[in-house]
Amino acid sequence: MIKHHPSDETLFRYANGSLEPGPRIVVAVHVGGCAACAARIGEFEAVGGSLLHDIEPDQMDAGALDGVMARIEADEADHAAAAPARRLPRADVGIRLPQVLDDCGIGPWRWIGPGVRWSRVTLPDDDGANVMLLKVVAGRRLPEHTHVGNEYTHVLKGSFSDARGRYGPGDLDEADDEVQHQPIVDKEGECICIAAVEGQTKLRGFFGRLIQPLFGG
Amino acid sequence: MNASGHLFIADKAFLAFDFAKTGLAVTMRKDQEVLSAQQASRLLMAVAAKRDRAAFAVLFGFYAPRLKAFLRRSGMTGSVAEDVAQETMLLVWKKASYFDPARAGASTWIFTIARNARIDRLRRDGRPAAIAEAFDPSDQPDEPVSGEQAMIVAQREERVRTALALLPPEQADILKKSFFGEETQSEIAEASGIALGTVKSRVRLALGRLRQILDDLK
Numbered sequence: 047m048i049k050h051h052p053s054d055e056t057l058f059r060y061a062n063g064s065l066e067p068g069p070r071i072v073v074a075v076h077v078g079g080c081a082a083c084a085a086r087i088g089e090f091e092a093v094g095g096s097l098l099h100d101i102e103p104d105q106m107d108a109g110a111l112d113g114v115m116a117r118i119e120a121d122e123a124d125h126a127a128a129a130p131a132r133r134l135p136r137a138d139v140g141i142r143l144p145q146v147l148d149d150c151g152i153g154p155w156r157w158i159g160p161g162v163r164w165s166r167v168t169l170p171d172d173d174g175a176n177v178m179l180l181k182v183v184a185g186r187r188l189p190e191h192t193h194v195g196n197e198y199t200h201v202l203k204g205s206f207s208d209a210r211g212r213y214g215p216g217d218l219d220e221a222d223d224e225v226q227h228q229p230i231v232d233k234e235g236e237c238i239c240i241a242a243v244e245g246q247t248k249l250r251g252f253f254g255r256l257i258q259p260l261f262g263g
Numbered sequence: 264m265n266a267s268g269h270l271f272i273a274d275k276a277f278l279a280f281d282f283a284k285t286g287l288a289v290t291m292r293k294d295q296e297v298l299s300a301q302q303a304s305r306l307l308m309a310v311a312a313k314r315d316r317a318a319f320a321v322l323f324g325f326y327a328p329r330l331k332a333f334l335r336r337s338g339m340t341g342s343v344a345e346d347v348a349q350e351t352m353l354l355v356w357k358k359a360s361y362f363d364p365a366r367a368g369a370s371t372w373i374f375t376i377a378r379n380a381r382i383d384r385l386r387r388d389g390r391p392a393a394i395a396e397a398f399d400p401s402d403q404p405d406e407p408v409s410g411e412q413a414m415i416v417a418q419r420e421e422r423v424r425t426a427l428a429l430l431p432p433e434q435a436d437i438l439k440k441s442f443f444g445e446e447t448q449s450e451i452a453e454a455s456g457i458a459l460g461t462v463k464s465r466v467r468l469a470l471g472r473l474r475q476i477l478d479d480l481k
Contacts, residue, residue, distance in 0.1 A: 058470055063382050086474075091367065092371045092423040094371065094375070096420070097374075098374045098377070101329050104328050104331040105328060106345065107345055110348075111323050
């Protein structure tokens with residue numbers, strides 16, 4: 047049962063395309079398993095459809111349709127399929143990752159502190175985005191911290207808790223700079239999350255402060 | 264080309280269009296400037312099923328000028344908006360088989376393709392942008408849709424329209440404007456002489472109200 051969802055503002059920005067690449071993929075992982083958020087995004091996309099339908103049209107260039115038709119003809123004459131997508135290296139991280147991440151590169155687990163490991167997630171067309179998998183052993187308490195910019199953490203396995211509640215598989219924790227928390231991974235087992243921060247700022251959030259040196263910050 | 268240029272192309276397309284095959288109502292007049300959701304859906308399905316160029320030309324005549332306007336509102340210059348509008352229509356042709364009227368209305372589906380094309384363009388231009396393919400409903404393989412779900416989706420577009428109409432005008436206005444993106448939010452702030460933070464909290468309030476209305480309409 048999913049208890050923690052992205053905010054409406056985040057889903058709105060997902061729908062209008064202004065959410066940054068890192069947060070976007072983390073929200074996509076959540077939405078892939080959350081019918082309620084998928085429906086909400088559908089509604090916000092319908093806002094876009096309605097705006098598109100009703101907008102005062104601009105003038106297209108002369109011959110625009112002919113140009114597109116010519117490209118269609120050229121594409122159909124050219125039977126050679128598009129170049130296969132670049133395959134990024136994928137390490138085995140011990141769990142089955144959501145389908146949304148199929149085209150992403152997945153780095154091997156690396157130690158960053160007692161009981162904490164991370165793996166870099168590389169987006170197919172945006173290798174600058176700060177997205178990572180995090181794995182924390184059962185019962186581990188993390189340092190108290192705040193955030194700079196929104197941080198998005200989606201639980202893939204296990205659970206953690208802080209003063210705001212308990213986050214289990216399928217939950218997305220959206221923490222802004224007003225959240226100060228000290229998450230503890232629950233005793234039942236290790237916790238694996240996918241996380242991203244907003245902004246080109248350095249990682250300072252949930253696990254980010256621990257990881258920051260590894261991103262060259 | 265003069266102001267009637269794209270209408271002329273659309274005219275030709277309407278004349279050439281095989282109404283009988285696609286079941287389009289013959290009441291569609293050749294000077295019609297508005298496509299209904301049902302008409303647009305049928306045209307898309309004709310493109311998907313038969314690679315119907317005349318149907319595509321009608322869609323182009325209606326959507327391309329609107330896509331260009333939409334993309335300009337989102338902050339693109341005229342020539343880039345023109346280019347991305349054309350690119351979007353090319354993708355509409357290529358992806359037409361993914362269109363499923365039980366999942367989204369034609370305008371909504373075309374909007375999502377334009378959104379992703381815009382994201383791709385911004386990324387290619389080296390500006391921070393979102394990843395387009397992460398979760399793209401326009402691109403999803405067709406899993407079976409239950410009858411109930413199909414009905415919910417069919418009603419969604421209408422519900423959203425109704426909800427936008429029921430929002431207090433200033434809230435509807437700020438939502439529509441902010442839909443075009445972050446840059447637009449700064450412009451709203453500048454134009455109305457209020458702080459960006461205030462614009463953001465008004466957007467938040469308007470979204471809360473929209474959610475309430477949408478849920479009441481279910």
